[in-house]
Amino acid sequence: MIHYVITLLSIGGIYLLLAQALNLQxxxxxxxxxxxxxxxxxxxxxxxxxxxxxxFPVYGAMLIAGLLAALMSFGLARIVLRLRTDYLAIVTLSFSEIVRILVIGEEQITNGPRGVSGIPGIPLLWSPGVNAVVLIIAVNVLVALATHLLVRSPFGRSIRAMRDDEAAFASISKSAVSYKLRVFGLGGFVMGVAGALYAHYFGYISPDQFLPLTTFYVWIAVILGGAGRLSGALIGTIVLTLFLEGSRFLRDVLPFISEVEMASVRIGAIGFALMVLASRRPQGIMGDFTSK
Structure with missing residues (x-):
């Protein structure tokens, strides 16, 4: 039971880091x-x-991983940020598939579809599982604190003004592209660090672990919790994790359904629960409580 709780906290914490990064962007x-x-x-x-x-030292590698992801995010943003919102979404989705295809194809570097094994765990004072969950929670707290300070700074007020009305933002001689590049880079850094934590937690990674479904889970968490709310990423991730994990126990309630059929029932139950919640709180659980 303890091992299950540690695993749940670790995986949920990694998703929370991704949700915090998306919430910023x-x-x-x-x-x-x-x-x-x-x-x-x-x-x-x-x-x-x-x-x-x-x-290479684990903590140094994690920092480099975050910086590399930030650099790639910054570079992609330089190319695509002048696109309209819908095209921007399509190009970034395509980018993630390009990364996965490159990982599969570059076997000399990434070991292709066989993946990378023998990844060292988190070096701290306790057992590997406890080390990971402690570090993941600590990183989440640091990211949440940094985001809190950032969005209340002049930079944070500027990006919110840009979000609300980019034309008005540009009319006061503000460079929207400059702000977008920095936000994309910061979000990319957090996503890269989340990926590094994931690798060191499991000790093995392969291309099959990096499918678009992960992206959509993160989006669900942010939208459920309430985009643009500091607490939204946390609450949304908790709710999503409860739905995903709670649905595993449907087998105990519906023992007459086969294992194969249960997979479809589980997806349907999760989808129905998310639709009900989204219809009741379209602005998100932590969204504007004055909205109807």
Whole structure:
């Protein structure tokens, strides 16, 4: 039971980091990023390859992984941020698939579909599982505090003004592109660090672990919790995790359904619960309580 709770906290914490990053990009700056899993994969593979093959210190590798993901995010943003919102979403989604295809194709570097094994765990004082969950929680707290300070700074007020009315924002001689680049880079850094934590927690990664479904889970968490709310990412991730994990116990309630059929029932139950919640609180659980 303890092992299950630690696993749940660790995986939920990694999703929370991704949700916090997306909340900064979309919730506060209005930038739709559907390439989340791509930056997540970049962070995972960068840290895994540095430590498993290069004997690099784990914490140094995690920092480099975050910086590499931030650099890739910044570079992609330079190319696509002048696109309209819908095209921006399509291009970022395509980017994540390009990353996965490159990981599969570059076998000499990434070991292709066989993945990377022998990734060292988190070096702290306790057992590996406890080490990971303590570090994941600590990183989440740091990211939440940094986001809190950022959105209340002049920079944070500027990106919220840009989100609300970009034309008015540009009319006061503000460079929207400059702000977007920085927000994309910051979000990419957090996604890369989340990927590194994921790699060191499991000790093995492969391309099959970085599918678009991860991106959509993160979007669900942010929308459920309330985009643009500091508490929204946390609450949305908790609710999503409860839905995903709670549905595993449907087998105990419906023992007459086969294992194969249960997979479809579970997806349907999750979808129905999410639709009910979204219809009751379209602005998100922590959204504006004055909205109807």
């Amino acid at each position: 979309f919730g506060f700056a209005g930038l739709p990023n559907f390439g989340i899993v791509g930056f997540f994969a970049i962070g995972s593979y960068a840290s895994a390859l540095l430590t498993a093959n290069g004997n």
